[in-house]
Amino acid sequence: MADNGLFVYGIVPSDVEPTSDAEGVGDPPAEVTVVRRGDLAALVSEVGLGEPLGRPADLTAYQELLDGTAAVAPVLPVRFGTVVTGPDAVADLLDAHHDRFAEALDEYEGRLQYTLHGRFDEQALIRAVLADNPAAAELAGQVRGRPEQASREQRIRLGEIISQAVELRRETENRELVDALAGTSVANAVRPPSSELDSVHVAFLVDGDREDEFVDAAEEFARQRIGLMRLRLLGPLAPYDFVSAHQLAG
């Protein structure tokens, strides 16, 4: 056991059973098993401690396992890369935090995360910003077609104006998205933008029996913004963005 550890995917109620073909991290993919302790359990698989993890296939395996589990049972994702010494360590872990884990699992029973991620159409966005900012439009006219070195200062000034306008726009869009979907979701978490053209990025926790209403409301939000942004719906997912309140101090 010295050279092996247990990769911990997530905490689940003890009546969760991995299917025989569930694949974990590693190459070849490890078999996913469950370590039970009373009414709690952890989804785990063996990993060699010398084996590097974090390949795209590992991340995908981790997410698919957790998302697939979330579709049938509540699951608390454990941070990717968490490896413990063995089943005893898992049992200790479940004992030590039993009440918090049990409470969190109750909270996520029947609930799923959906993430909405939008990206502005570059042309539509820049057009709108220039139309609202005569100073920016004038600068744009001055730098257009000139090499960066010859117009660097103006470009930086122009870009800063646009950047601030886009940030405001993003805040507004995120707020409107949250408002539009608050009625069909139980919680939300605004996420940081992942590109300068991000328009919205919000995770929502949704009751399983209101998924259709939620998706309809998201579709309506997207429909109202056709041409301005592309909106993608990711999910259903495990509640990745809602477990931070359950983080345990080291």
Place this chain on the structure above:
Amino acid sequence: MSVAANAGPADGGALERGGATSGLADVVETVLDKGVVIDAQVTVGVVGIPLVEINARVVVSSIETYLKFAEMTDRLDLSADAEGGLAGLVGEVTGAAREVTAGLGDTVGGATRQVGGTARELGRTTGDVVDDATGAVRDRPRRRER
């Protein structure tokens, strides 16, 4: 209910659907730095994870970002009509911007640098280990009958 893995607009709707297989950038953003953090006492340590070092987020206020935005104005197609729902937002392009339309076609056409390269950058960084990413579909754990 199943894991939605269909990318692209569904049923001609405005909303695109993506799932676990919709791209590495999505996976990285969805799962990295999330989840319950376990006490150090019971953890033997984190196995080396190259991807954790990758910061998928863009620092929004930086000179580089400013220059990217300025470059977008270079790419702006001033002759294109505003479309549909945008009309109200776009209003009219100011005279200053319109003046320079003439003769800029070549420059605009030549601007090829892409923004939003998060996915590609990640792909490159991890390219050496991508080979065995199978994208395999797998069953999820099922709940036992109570």
